[in-house]
Amino acid sequence: xxxxxNRVWYLAARPDGFPAPSDFDLRTxxxxxxxxxxxLVRNDVMSVDPAMRGRMNDVKSYVAPFQLxxxxxxxxVGTVVASQDPSVKVGDSVLHGLGWREYALLPAAxxxxxxxxxxxxxxxxxxxxxxxxxxxxxxxxxxRMKPEETVFVSGxxxxxxxxxxxxxxxxxxxxxxxSAGSASKVEYLTKELGFxxxxxxxxxxxxxxxxxxxxxxxxxYFDNVGGEQLEEALFRMNLHGRIAICGAISxxxxxxxxxxxxxxxxxxxxxxxxxxxxxxxxxxKDAFMEEMAQWLRDGKVRADETFVDGIENAVDGxxxxxxxxxxxxxxxxxxx
Numbered sequence: 001x002x003x004x005x006n007r008v009w010y011l012a013a014r015p016d017g018f019p020a021p022s023d024f025d026l027r028t029x030x031x032x033x034x035x036x037x038x039x040l041v042r043n044d045v046m047s048v049d050p051a052m053r054g055r056m057n058d059v060k061s062y063v064a065p066f067q068l069x070x071x072x073x074x075x076x077v078g079t080v081v082a083s084q085d086p087s088v089k090v091g092d093s094v095l096h097g098l099g100w101r102e103y104a105l106l107p108a109a110x111x112x113x114x115x116x117x118x119x120x121x122x123x124x125x126x127x128x129x130x131x132x133x134x135x136x137x138x139x140x141x142x143x144r145m146k147p148e149e150t151v152f153v154s155g156x157x158x159x160x161x162x163x164x165x166x167x168x169x170x171x172x173x174x175x176x177x178x179s180a181g182s183a184s185k186v187e188y189l190t191k192e193l194g195f196x197x198x199x200x201x202x203x204x205x206x207x208x209x210x211x212x213x214x215x216x217x218x219x220x221y222f223d224n225v226g227g228e229q230l231e232e233a234l235f236r237m238n239l240h241g242r243i244a245i246c247g248a249i250s251x252x253x254x255x256x257x258x259x260x261x262x263x264x265x266x267x268x269x270x271x272x273x274x275x276x277x278x279x280x281x282x283x284x285k286d287a288f289m290e291e292m293a294q295w296l297r298d299g300k301v302r303a304d305e306t307f308v309d310g311i312e313n314a315v316d317g318x319x320x321x322x323x324x325x326x327x328x329x330x331x332x333x334x335x336x
Contacts, residue, residue, distance in 0.1 A: 006031045007311050008101040011066045015056050018253040018322070023056070024072075024315045032105040034084045039094070039108050043078035046099030046332045047125040048318040049159075053252045062277055074099035075130065077114060077121040078334075088113065095124050102311050102334060119296070126159055126329035127303035128292060130278055134246060135163035135222075136288045137281035140171070142274050143220045143244040147172030150214050152233060154178075155224030156198065157185040159329035160246060164222045165195050166301050173220075177213050179206075179229060181324045188327060193302060201225075206232040217241075225250045227257060234265045245275040253322065304328030 005028050012025040034040045052074060055066045066072055076099035080092045085108035088094065094111035098104035114124045126132065138160075139145050151168040155161040156178025168176045178189045178198040189198040199209040206229060210218070217238035223230050226248025237243070251257040266273060295301040306326035308317035314332045321330040 004031060005029065006101060006103040009072050009311070009314055010070060011056060011068055011072055014058055014068065015053075015253075017255070019053065019056065019319060021315055021319075026312060026315075031103050034082050034105060036084050037107055037109075038084050038105060039080050039088050039111060040082040041076075041078040041094055041096065041098075041104045041106070041111065042081045043076045043099060043102055043104055043334050044093075045077050045122045045125060046314065046334060047075040047129075048314065048321050048330050048332060049074065049130075050247055050249045050252065050322065052318065053322060062279070071098075072100035073097055075125050076100075076104065077116075077124050078104065080111075083108065093121055095129070099332075100314060118293075122305055122307075122329070122331045122333075123296075123303065125331060126305060127163060127296065127301065128289065131159040131329060132163055132292055132303075133281065133285060133288050134278040135160050135167060136292065137278060137284050138244045138246050138276055139164050139167055139220070139222055141281060141284065142276045143222060143242045145171060145173065145220045145242075148174045149219035150175040150177070150216065150238075151220045151222065152177045152179075152210065152214065152218045152236075153222045153224070154201075154229045154233075155247070155249060156180055156189055156195065157327050158224060158324075159326070161222070161224050162189075162193060162304065162328055163301070165189065166193055166295075168220075169194050170295065170300060175214060177210070177218075179225070185327065192304075201229060207235050210236045220244070222246060223248075227251050227260075231260045231262055234260070234262050234271070237265065237269055237271055239269050241269065241271050243271060243273040245273060249322070306330050307333045309333045 010025045013023045015023045088108045093116045096111040151173045153161045153164045157180040175196050178195045179201045186198040189195040197213040218236050221233045221243045224247040227250035317332045
């Protein structure tokens, strides 16, 4: 091994509201050696995702919470530097779930070899990974978008939302509208990603902006934000509209956030509102990979990324992502 130490991020305290740097602890450890059936991976890129914030709370959910005094986890792609399993070779690029550290030791059965000649390593954490499949399955399977429908996407400049809008356009939506948190992101959505219209939710009057941009109402709402944007979108939904609830990032750090006050519209408009997890749609992975890879080859989908360099800056990247500092997928780059 060329490196003798491994820097690893631990959860030092459970955040109360918005996380603080003091809630995390960067420790230096020895680089582990693989035993039979294991591989040692030098992580090249790692993901920071909104769902990680939920795992920092000590509550029962669809995945176990992070433990105090234990390493954090998350998606990562790295290079195998030692292997004790013939199915994975030294030099292979692999996708796995032990990010937040420079070196990861794990069973060979828990990694997936990826082709970094076909796409950059970071793509397997974004457009060709969990965010991309989330966008694909959420829009097409959960929201059941049909051609000639009007689609509204909140958090549209983020890792999932930016892909949702592009898939909607490619699948024949009549109108694709996105919301974002700055004028520059609004311009990015319309001029770079092909959204028909977009607005800055920080300008206020969300309902009025939606009425102006979608005068005939909304058929599909893909919600990454929750809170006020969900409430106002409900007013603009068309009869038998569908709402896919992917995230609620506006409420992750505000435990006392107010509830939605107009859910009775689900009845009068006969709306369908469904929360979903990408884990429930893993059977769609092959179809998604085939179609998305072709769109990328043809230049029909653009997958932007925001990079933060260095394991020591991983928490800054995570907190920045929660504040909307990223355009597209937020990636922590650990090695060049």
